[in-house]
Amino acid sequence: MVKSSTKIRVIIPAAGSGERLGGDLPKQYLPLGGKPVLTHVLEKFKDYPITVAISPDHEDLYRQASNDFDNTQFIAGGNTRKQSIYNALQSFSNLNSNDLILIHDAARPFVRADEIEAVIAKAAETGAATLASPLSATLFDSKTGETVDRSDKWAIQTPQVFRADWLLEAHKRFKDDDSFTDDSGLIRALGHEVALVRSGRHNFKITTMQDYDMAQTLINAQSRTITTMGYDIHAFAEGGDHVTLGGIKIPHSKGMNAHSDGDVILHALTDSILGAIGAGDIGTHFPPSDDQWKNADSAIFVKHALDLLQKHGGDLIHIDINLQCQAPKIAPHRDAMIENLSKLTGLSPSSIGLKATTLEGLGALGREEGIAAYVMTTIKS
Numbered sequence: 001m002v003k004s005s006t007k008i009r010v011i012i013p014a015a016g017s018g019e020r021l022g023g024d025l026p027k028q029y030l031p032l033g034g035k036p037v038l039t040h041v042l043e044k045f046k047d048y049p050i051t052v053a054i055s056p057d058h059e060d061l062y063r064q065a066s067n068d069f070d071n072t073q074f075i076a077g078g079n080t081r082k083q084s085i086y087n088a089l090q091s092f093s094n095l096n097s098n099d100l101i102l103i104h105d106a107a108r109p110f111v112r113a114d115e116i117e118a119v120i121a122k123a124a125e126t127g128a129a130t131l132a133s134p135l136s137a138t139l140f141d142s143k144t145g146e147t148v149d150r151s152d153k154w155a156i157q158t159p160q161v162f163r164a165d166w167l168l169e170a171h172k173r174f175k176d177d178d179s180f181t182d183d184s185g186l187i188r189a190l191g192h193e194v195a196l197v198r199s200g201r202h203n204f205k206i207t208t209m210q211d212y213d214m215a216q217t218l219i220n221a222q223s224r225t226i227t228t229m230g231y232d233i234h235a236f237a238e239g240g241d242h243v244t245l246g247g248i249k250i251p252h253s254k255g256m257n258a259h260s261d262g263d264v265i266l267h268a269l270t271d272s273i274l275g276a277i278g279a280g281d282i283g284t285h286f287p288p289s290d291d292q293w294k295n296a297d298s299a300i301f302v303k304h305a306l307d308l309l310q311k312h313g314g315d316l317i318h319i320d321i322n323l324q325c326q327a328p329k330i331a332p333h334r335d336a337m338i339e340n341l342s343k344l345t346g347l348s349p350s351s352i353g354l355k356a357t358t359l360e361g362l363g364a365l366g367r368e369e370g371i372a373a374y375v376m377t378t379i380k381s
């Protein structure tokens with residue numbers, strides 16, 4: 001049991017340059033499933049105050065990665081991981097000796113919530129604990145030419161959790177010793193045991209390009225693809241000389257009877273996107289009773305829905321539109337509409353389907369009383 005008076009502070013060392021991976025960016029800022037690796041890590045520690053050690057050269061990248069969190073602060077890291085953690089420790093005020101410090105690598109995005117809880121609970125009991133994974137490969141020592149017994153061998157991972165006073169003392173005592181590769185080694189050198197809490201190989205640290213490829217494969221396998229739909233219809237109004245469809249003004253003998261610009265495509269698209277995240281419909285966000293949306297440019301609605309989708313970790317990957325429209329003729333404006341939709345959504349034109357059908361004169365739409373749009377979206381989350 002973790003006492004309710006125990007304070008837990010999280011340190012994320014993220015000041016490395018990722019030399020072994022050799023990417024365009026340090027690995028903690030590389031994209032993984034649409035967001036930086038570091039963002040995945042921050043999401044795992046939402047309940048705790050987090051101090052991230054970063055390289056001052058990467059402050060912009062850090063700000064982008066931590067934009068959605070109000071429980072994070074950053075400090076300048078040092079030349080080694082150990083130094084980065086020491087700098088973070090130095091930045092803490094009011095540390096109590098029974099506070100717990102949790103350290104987790106910025107490049108380990110796959111740690112699970114139950115494992116975080118388990119390692120914290122163990123450290124609350126013993127003073128020091130780390131996640132670790134039992135080795136499963138046959139180990140061969142090329143120096144001795146012998147197979148090494150693997151039965152007692154563990155790969156040490158993070159999170160590692162320690163009593164604050166032990167960790168501070170260890171860092172002070174071994175300040176000039178660069179032989180330590182992690183904090184569990186430091187604590188052991190101080191004479192304390194570090195309990196091992198079993199994890200698995202899923203909690204690997206992205207170190208090489210091969211690890212990054214594997215991380216991407218895992219994230220893709222975890223992601224869902226969903227399809228959603230939206231529908232909208234508007235009647236023509238007497239007067240007016242154009243209708244707006246897909247954000248493009250199309251000359252017509254009648255206008256649209258609508259509160260906003262009456263763009264059925266953008267309205268149906270907005271509803272379709274909102275459907276992906278259970279966020280109600282366009283009227284929930286932009287009530288027709290609210291005068292500020294009178295004659296509004298419907299692009300605002302789509303942008304708002306896309307913002308919400310992004311906050312939920314969703315990614316729009318395809319739009320398919322069916323327009324029911326006896327008149328005006330759509331074909332001459334199709335390219336302009338697709339180009340505009342592409343700008344608005346960030347999708348390439350080849351990911352936007354736009355078909356229009358007349359109603360063969362049947363029903364209200366066939367009698368040219370209005371226009372309707374069905375929009376289906378494909379979304380990855």
Ligand code: CTP
Pocket residue numbers: 012013014015016017018019020021026027028053077078079080081082084085105106107205206207
């Ligand atoms: N780290 C840090 N400060 C350093 C070096 C490393 O905060 N001076 C962080 C890294 O950003 C990473 C964690 O410590 O989150 C583990 O280190 P490692 O995997 O070695 O990352 P890098 O040092 O960035 O990679 P490389 O050794 O390949 O350059």
Ligand code: MG
Pocket residue numbers: 016
């Ligand atoms: Mg390193």
